[in-house]
Amino acid sequence: MDLGLKGQVALVTGGSKGIGKAVARGLAQEGVRVAICARSKASLEEAAQELAKATGSEVFGVAGDLTRPDDVQRIVDAAASRFGRIDVLVNNAGAAPGGEILDLTEEDWQKALQLKFMGYVRCIKAVIPHMLRQGGGRQRRRGPEARRAQHSARTDLHARGSRERGRVRGLAPRELHERCDHHARRRAAEGIARLTAA
Numbered sequence: 173m174d175l176g177l178k179g180q181v182a183l184v185t186g187g188s189k190g191i192g193k194a195v196a197r198g199l200a201q202e203g204v205r206v207a208i209c210a211r212s213k214a215s216l217e218e219a220a221q222e223l224a225k226a227t228g229s230e231v232f233g234v235a236g237d238l239t240r241p242d243d244v245q246r247i248v249d250a251a252a253s254r255f256g257r258i259d260v261l262v263n264n265a266g267a268a269p270g271g272e273i274l275d276l277t278e279e280d281w282q283k284a285l286q287l288k289f290m291g292y293v294r295c296i297k298a299v300i301p302h303m304l305r306q307g308g309g310r311q312r313r314r315g316p317e318a319r320r321a322q323h324s325a326r327t328d329l330h331a332r333g334s335r336e337r338g339r340v341r342g343l344a345p346r347e348l349h350e351r352c353d354h355h356a357r358r359r360a361a362e363g364i365a366r367l368t369a370a
């Protein structure tokens with residue numbers, strides 16, 4: 173597949189495993205240079221090496237915790253400094269807590285919001301200045317948690333003048349999650365790559 177993404181740069185949060193890793197692989201197969209982030213340095217480096225070897229594309233792992241604002245800025249700056257730009261942000265990291273509502277504590281929800289809402293907001297805020305400097309960019313959000321952040325990102329990118337271009341898309345892959353086998357993840361990655369190219 174040639175989706176016209178060759179040479180672009182993507183940052184995939186939570187790219188060390190699961191859907192994020194499949195998305196990073198799909199983009200790297202298209203010739204995109206990919207930065208992936210996660211907390212565990214060991215699994216991140218392993219994933220970066222595996223994806224680079226499998227795709228022939230440059231894959232860069234940068235460790236950090238998206239619940240920490242300083243880490244987010246450091247991750248985004250490291251990706252931009254390594255590749256010179258960021259064209260695509262895939263906000264994917266983490267997963268909201270599973271379980272019955274009566275069993276989930278206030279702390280469970282606070283933790284989930286710190287990552288799945290504030291973590292995504294922080295990434296968007298840190299990436300937008302790079303995209304504006306370049307004159308455009310695309311953002312992908314996974315799951316429903318950061319719909320509001322996505323709306324603000326879109327408004328911000330578009331409000332900053334006609335010379336700057338930006339696209340923001342959201343995906344809620346419930347059906348894929350329920351059938352999250354290898355083939356479903358590959359199709360999810362291909363779907364995101366197609367949307368990124370659109």
Ligand SMILES: NC(=O)c1ccc[n+]([C@@H]2O[C@H](COP(=O)([O-])OP(=O)(O)OC[C@H]3O[C@@H](n4cnc5c(N)ncnc54)[C@H](OP(=O)(O)O)[C@@H]3O)[C@@H](O)[C@H]2O)c1
Nearest residue numbers: 186188190191210211212237238264265266315345346349
């Ligand atoms: N809306 C839906 O219907 C739906 C369905 C399925 C999935 N999803 C979404 O799809 C995404 C991926 O799901 P998955 O099943 O592939 O998850 P997963 O296999 O658990 O992978 C999560 C990734 O995020 C990283 N991560 C977790 N906490 C982090 C933190 N605080 N800072 C930085 N990185 C962190 C993990 O690495 P470390 O542990 O090393 O940090 C890992 O790379 C999630 O956003 C999930 O909510 C949505």
